Amino acid sequence: MSYVIGVDLGTSAVKLLLVNQVGEVVLEVSKEYPLLHGKAGYSEQYPDDWVRQTLAGLKEIVATFSGDPEEIEGISFSGQMHGLVLLDETHKPLRPAILWNDTRTTAECKAIYEKLGVENVHKATKNPVLEGFTLTKLLWVQTHEPELYARTSVFMLPKDYVRLKLTGEVHTDFSDAAGTLLLDIEKKQWNDEMCKSFQIKPSMCPPLVEAQAEVGTLTTEIAAETGLSASLRVFAGGADNACGAIGAGVLEEGKTLVSIGTSGVVLSYEASGSKDFAGKVHYFNHGAPGVFYTMGVTLAAGHSLSWFRQTFSEGKPFKELLEGIETIPPGSDGLLFTPYLTGERTPHVDAAIRASFIGIDARHTEGHFVRAVLEGITFSLRESLEVFRSQGKEITEVVSIGGAVKNKQWLQMQADIFNVDIVKLAGDQGPGMGAAMLAAVGSGWFESLRDCAASFLKQEAIYHPNPDHVHVYNQLFAFYQDVYPATAKLSQKLANFR
Incomplete structure (x- = not known):
């Protein structure tokens, strides 16, 4: 061997x-x-x-x-x-x-x-x-x-x-x-x-x-x-x-990666380097030869959930914190969160913008706030997907990696908010696996990275969009997009008091 x-x-x-x-x-x-x-x-x-x-x-x-x-x-x-x-x-x-x-x-x-x-x-x-x-x-x-x-x-x-x-x-x-x-x-x-x-x-x-x-x-x-x-x-x-994309098999048209760690990344394969996104997203050379990828970033993705847990839930274990979120309906009974805790990157390059909970009322429980945080993170990631789609890109599936894959409800939420199949890989190893795959192809084990991915990477589960939830989330996403322009100037004014 x-x-x-x-x-x-x-x-x-x-x-x-x-x-x-x-x-x-x-x-x-x-x-x-x-x-x-x-x-x-x-x-x-x-x-x-x-x-x-x-x-x-x-x-x-x-x-x-x-x-x-x-x-x-x-x-x-x-x-x-x-x-x-x-x-x-x-x-x-x-x-x-x-x-x-x-x-x-x-x-x-x-x-x-x-x-x-x-x-x-x-x-x-x-x-x-x-x-x-x-x-x-x-x-x-x-x-x-x-x-x-x-x-x-x-x-x-x-x-x-x-x-x-x-x-x-x-x-x-x-x-x-x-x-x-x-x-x-x-x-x-x-x-x-x-x-x-x-x-x-x-x-x-x-x-x-x-x-x-x-x-x-x-x-x-x-x-x-x-x-x-x-x-x-x-x-x-x-x-x-780039290595994360390789390690997730994002090596052909239609393939997109969502990685949720402290920050969040949406990365999509591009066969050409000739498109013009006017600086709205990052545009880089891929680790695979001769191709490219575009990338959007949410600065406080998993960090938003960590912040909420530490601040309001006394450091409760994440598994316990997320228990029961499936009992809260999509939209969290009218509670909306924007994950701008440390500013934002895509599509709003704004260091001054700050997070918001919109629509709080006396009925909302800890579970509502937790689900709203997950939805807000995922809405932010969708904004990057929409930039890609606005250029005519057809996204047929999204491979999800990072902390979010530990929770089935969050994976289903991604499928519903993105309105695309979400793939969970077995043995998610991220960029390290991508580096190993580069060495494997370089060593002559495979003709190409695609061949290597077909051999090395296995799907563990696929989450399909729920049409009823997709309908709700499409409406809520439009409301989410209203929050940034409505709060940007206010955040700048409040910066003087931080």
């Missing part, structure tokens, strides 16, 4: 999966590392913490594995997007990495739009300019740490730095590069206009490869330290959302 390793470099931990040739997860290891919050809005990590914990995970896999390490043929990576790692000429980090959830770069976002114009930026990048993107971080370092910036030889994305330390090779893949605001996603090359406009030398941008490209083998030192074979084939890997 042969095996591959999928490494998922997350924000709080690195997760490693050892997967066999039939898609079974043989071993799973997770290693945490700290976040640094030196100032309000700052979010950083030491890149070498990622490397140290990844190596610790690899050593644990080898020590626990009952087979021969020579049977492990390939390794690939998934990683948190947008993070900025600046390296000197010896490929040593010049400063802590600035992460995707760092919000210090509001002024840089404004400067990008002011210099090039909103329409020109969206035309060049196919994405809105947000604090999370890598370009804004580069501009912040230019302004606030110019001596350090002058010493920069190359910038890298988080997973690519880890892979560099395993192989000695500098690369990034198209799906991660797409999240920098510096890639021409259609031409699949660094965007000269964006680089020249902001004094970024072409040599600072790492060489580009496909996510399943073989980029080297382990160095002799890393092989000796981990116990893995020095001939282990290393494949580039992709951005976490």
